[in-house]
Amino acid sequence: FAISYGCSLRSGHSSAPQYTSKFFPHEGPPLVQAIFNRNAEEVQLLLHKKEDVNALDQERRTPLHAAACVGDVHIMDLLIESGASVNAKDHVWLTPLHRAAASRNERAVGLLLRRGAEANARDKFWQTPLHVAAANRATRCAEALLSQLSNLNMADRTGRTALHHAAQSGFQEMVKLLLNKGANLSAIDKKERQPIHCAAYLGHVEIVKLLVSRSADKSCKDKQGYTPLHAAAASGHIEIVKYLLRMGTEPNGFGNTALHVACYMGQEAVATELVNHGANVNQPNKCGYTPLHLAAVSTNGALCLELLVNNGADVNQQSKEGKSPLHMAAIHGRFTRSQILIQNGGEIDCVDKYGNTPLHVAAKYGHELLISTLMTNGADTARRGIHGMFPLHLAVLYGFSDCCRKLLSSGQLYSIVSSMSKENVECLNLLLSSGTDLNKRDIMGRTPLHYAAANGRYQCTVTLVSAGAEVNEPDQTGCTPLHYSAASQAFSSCLEHLLDNGADPSMVNSKGYSAVHYAAYHGNKQNLELVSFLFNLLEMSFNALGDIESSIPVSPLHLAADKGHWQALRVLTETAAYVDMQDAAGRSVLYLAAQKGYARCVEVLLAQGASCLLNDNRLMWTPIHVRIHVMSCQMAFLYCFIPAANGHSDCLRMMIDYGEEGDLTNVADKFGQTPLMLAILGGHTDCVHFLLEKGALPDAKDKRGSTALHRGAVLGHDDCVTALLEHKASALCRDTQGRTPLHYAASRGHTEILASLMQAAMATDPQDKLLDNKQYTPLHWAAYKGHEDCLEVLLEFKTFIHEEGNPFTPLHCALMNGHSGAAERLLDWTVSVFACRTPLHAAAFAEDVAGLQLVLRHGAEINAVDTSGCSALMVAADKGHSGTVAILLHRAKADLTLLDENRNTALHLACSKNYTVNCPCASCLSNCTLLSCRPLHLAARNGLATVVQALLSRGATVLAVDEEGHTPALACAPNKDVADCLALILSTMKPFPQRDPSSCSCSSPTVSPSPGLNLLKHCGITATCAPLPSNGLHNGYVKDRHGAPVGLDGCLSE
Structure with a gap:
């Protein structure tokens, strides 16, 4: 409350x-x-x-x-x-x-x-001399201090001002002095209580009157919602209560009203005054409790309860949890109050939301006298409450034998399962003597013996077995009392007694687990010692799983190893004939112990001859693989999240050092990965050094041809790479794509690693050109990713300054991805004349203005074309890069009349992609013939209205015909048949007026003076030349197209 x-x-x-x-x-x-x-x-x-x-x-x-x-x-x-x-x-x-x-x-x-x-x-306590003076009624001292203070509302650590302390001391002169000097009478402390709260609680009626007369809020609330009326009611100061009520304070305010407080505190006089003043005797608080509920539980609330009952309080009103006042009286054993409630109509068998009656509550809390009263008044002893329990269940569960005896006197027969939760032999004997069925099952099919065994209740176990309880009776899951006893952490006396009286340790539950499995899982060494000598335990326990469908087919050894119970594991391994058994996933016992880092378990298993070479089924990992993997994954979190970090490295050392035949350090998994490779992946430097010292091969390759050095170069583990190079790892080893660790270090921008690898490579074979299967060098990769520091390292070596390999040079790579800084660095070294697609093409494709200007400053040929006849201007126009086109036209004076192999100009390419409006190509054209040949046809054929409008506004004529004699109007037709029909219809219409030849600024041999005749002559509309390819330029610079020459593949993905 x-x-x-x-x-x-x-x-x-x-x-x-x-x-x-x-x-x-x-x-x-x-x-x-x-x-x-x-x-x-x-x-x-x-x-x-x-x-x-x-x-x-x-x-x-x-x-x-x-x-x-x-x-x-x-x-x-x-x-x-x-x-x-x-x-x-x-x-x-x-x-x-x-x-x-x-x-x-x-x-x-x-x-x-x-x-x-x-x-x-x-x-x-942050209290000033003024606080002290106010608390100690030192008025003249306060006067002297006030003359020196600018703020008399300073708060102490609890938030109280001098006025709070003065009001609490009850000295009226001090309060008047502070108020006259301007003290804030509404100041609140950290519990949001004002000075009037303090005065009301301590009964200083004159101070309360003084504060109210100075306009203090008589209904002010603290942080819990209590008013001065609540404070006075709690301490029983009737005069203040009367005064506040006369002043109009609401008696029914807030969840807990003043009447709630008075009844809980046992203030009968205050409660009487409140009731007489109209307080609601049935007002519920936030939890649904009325003043009668609180009077029922209060230590001194008997008189308040009588007052409330006599004034019409509802004796059966229930709280939000369904508790009636009689429930509350039963909780605290209020015998007299329970009689008053019953005599005034209190319902004996009223149930709360859990199904408990007052009798259940009295039984749970052991109130025998109240149980007698309830039973005398007809309480139902056979009504089920929470979890279907009778009142007797609760009495037995909490060990109240007197209550148990009283409830048994009703003659009702009960189950005795609950008596086993606490070792109350007296209650158990009472139940047995009353004829209770000792083999009766609960909803889970468990007998009293199951509960006694599970809780380690030795005396109860002895009593039940002596009375004839079945020791091998399974519950719904197939577990016998022996299973639960084996899992119990209590002393092994119960287990020993069950075994001595015929309990069968070979019985398994529905999942195939025996008592040994339970003892192993819970690490109960003593229990294991008791049961393991009875039969060939381990083989039977494991083999039994083959006959039973189980989602976790593991042996007792697996369970003990998985939980780190090394002592239990020692008992099991000493009994077992075979310690290398594997579960359904192929994991050995040693595998699980190594995975969890249980060094003591690993030591026990190795001492019994466990193999370190057994693979699991999924990744073909050995215990060494899984140990290294877990160590690598946990490195970043080891000290924060792993409570038992000590011994994690010890597991690996023990397995490697144990001396089993076979090369433990170089055994490969499903992907050909060795333990050294996994250690490199996790950046576990100590592990790398240890494995190399123990003979791990630094140049061993997985199924993709990648070595440990490849992995270190990709992930940037400097210390691991240094360790590998110290052990003569080859920097020139190539994977299946022909890439060396240098390729990957350059791609990832690991400058220091790249420098170390370059030195090692030069020492091994200075003539190696470092070309991969696609003729790319590490310099290509560094340029492609824009890693300028890596470029500096690589350019120091003359190996890469040659014209061999892929014609798509590092400079192309840099410009294509917009790395102008890298391109500038490469241009300082590059002296080659580029054939085919030049760096200028790459810069135009990437719309890298800075790179474009850089290449132009270095004398790039502006009108150079590639094998498909495309110039840099055509590349930019095809991609719609207006900024690049503007630079090439206005500054570099690129030739607009160049034709590619499909006889397309830059303007044709722009028209085909609807780029003409913003493309400088159109604005720079002054040659009407160029405009009249085909761009308008292309725009019309593709339905590009905006482009058509732009071309017409710049002088393109609708009467122009292409080499097939087709006008732009007929080019709009979707196919040849439609074009033929359209030509026939137009030929029957009134001819267009003859146009003055002089009105055309230029003449074209393809312009027909008689459109009608032209249409009749050329009914075939389809152009003979091949259309523009759908992807733009042939062999264009498409970044994502599969198989493109630029296609630098992603780095190692492991």
Whole structure:
């Protein structure tokens, strides 16, 4: 119940700390003793003898603290004149001014303020001298302090101001002084309580009246929603309650009303006043509890309960959990109150949302007298409650034998399963003597013996077995009491007793698990020792799984190894004839122990001859593979997430060092990966060094021809690469695509690794051109990715400055991807004249303006064409790169009349892609013949209205015919047949007016003076020349097209 107002006000700093802690003059130095004796002459004499005026005692108090506490102004003046610090702080940061205020000595306070004492000094509770004065009724001290303060609403650590402390102390003059000086009467502390809350709770009625008269909010709420009325009701201050009610405070406000609080606190007089003033006796709070519920549970609420019942409270109203007031009385065993409720109509068998009646509740909490009352009044002892339990179940479950005896007296027969959860032999004997069926099953098919065995209840187990309980009875899952006893962490006496009385350790459950499996899984060494000697345990336990469908066909050894139970594993391996058994996934026992990093388990298994060469079924990993893989995966998180990191490396060392025949360090998995390769993948440097020292082959290849060095180059593991090179790993080894580790280091931008590999490669074979199967070098890869630092490393070696290999040069690679910085670096080294597709083509394709300008500055041939006759301008026009086209036309003066192998100009290519509107090609044309030959036909044929409009606005004529004699209008026809029909229809229409030949700025031999005759002559509309390829230029620069010359494949994907 959230009725915490009273206790929360009493806790914490309800008032200022006690600042009058005693000094002990008989224990202090002579100066302090003289101060407490008020002997000014002695003090003066000691000061004259150079006594330390700022000496500290054990609590770091100075002599001036003592003088301020005594209040002797003359002695204080002597100390200050001799150099005493007026702002010295003791161990709780109290200054002499705090001490003087606590002593209510206004003369001492005035002296300290005149001598420079800090009026706003705070102690460890953030309380100032004003807080202390307000709490200790030191009005004149407060007056002196207020003259030095600019803010009298300073809050201490609990958020309370001086007014809070004054209201709590109940000193009316102090409250008036602070209010007259402007104190905020609505100030709230950290629990959002105002000064009126403090005064109401402590019964200071005059302070409450004063605050209300100064316009304090009499209904203000704290953080929990409690008002001053709640506070007064909690502490039983009837006068304040009456005053607040007279002033119009709402008695039914908030979830817990003032009546709730009064009934819970047992304040009968307050409850009477509230009821008389109209408080709702049936008002529920947030949880649905009424004042009657709280009166039923309260320690001192008996009178309040009678009051409520007599004033019409509903005795059967239920909370949100379905609990009635009688349930609440049953929880705490309120015998008298339960009788009152029953006599006034309380329902005996009312059930809560869990199905429990008051009798269930009384049985659970062991209230025998209340059980008698309920049973006398007809409570149903056979009603089922939570989990289908009877009241007797709950009494037995919680071990209340007296309640058990009382409930058994009703003559009802019960199951005794619940009595096994706690070892209450007395309850068990009571049940057995009453004729209870000891083999009766619960909903899971378990008997009392199952529960006794599972909970390790030895005495109950002995009693049940002696009474004839079946020791081999399985439950619905096929588990016998022996299974549960084997899994129990309790002492093995229960298991031993079951075995001595015929329990069969060979019985398996529905999944094929025996008691040995359970003992192994839970690591119960003693239980394993008891059952393992009875038969050839392990072979039977494992082989039994072959006859039973199981989703987890594992042996007891697997279970113990998987959980790290090395002691249990030792017992099992000493009994087992074979320790290399594998589960359905092909994992051996050693595999699981190595995977989890259980060094002690690995040690036990190796000592029994477990093999390190057994593979699993999925990846063909050995225990060494899986150990290295797990170590690599956990490296980044080892210290944060792996609680037992010690021993993870020990597992690997033990397996390698154990000396089994066969090459453990070079065994390959399904993909041909060795343990060294897996260690490189995880960047586990220590593991790499260890494997290399133990004979791992650094140049071993997987099924793709990749070595450990390839992996290190891809992933950038510098230390691992260095270790491999130190052990003579070849930097020139090639995978199935002909790529060396240098190719991958250059592609990934690992500069330091690349430099190391280059040095190793040059030392091995300086003449190696480092070409892969597609004739690409590491320089191509570095340029393609734009790794300028890698380019610097590679260009230091003359190996790459040659014209052999792929004609698509590193410069092409750089320009194609817009890496102008890399291109500039390459141009400083490149002296070749590029044939076919030049770097200028690549820059135009990539729309890399900076790269384009760079190539042009280095003298690139502007009108050079590739094998399909395309110039750089045509490439840019085909891709719609208007910025590139503008540079090539305006600055480089590219030739617009060049034709490719399909007789397309740059304008044709732009028209075919609807680029004409923004393409500078059209705006730069002044040759009408060029416009009239075919661009308009292309635009019309492709349905590009915007392009047609742009061409017409620049002078293109609709009467132009192509080499087949077709006009642009007929070019719009979707096929030849439609074009023929359209030509016939147009030929019957009125001819167009003859156009003045002079109106045309130029004449073309293809313009017919008689369109009608022309149409009749050339009914075939289809052009004879091949259309533009759908992908633009033949052999164009398509980044993503499969098989393109530029197609640098992705890096190693492992």
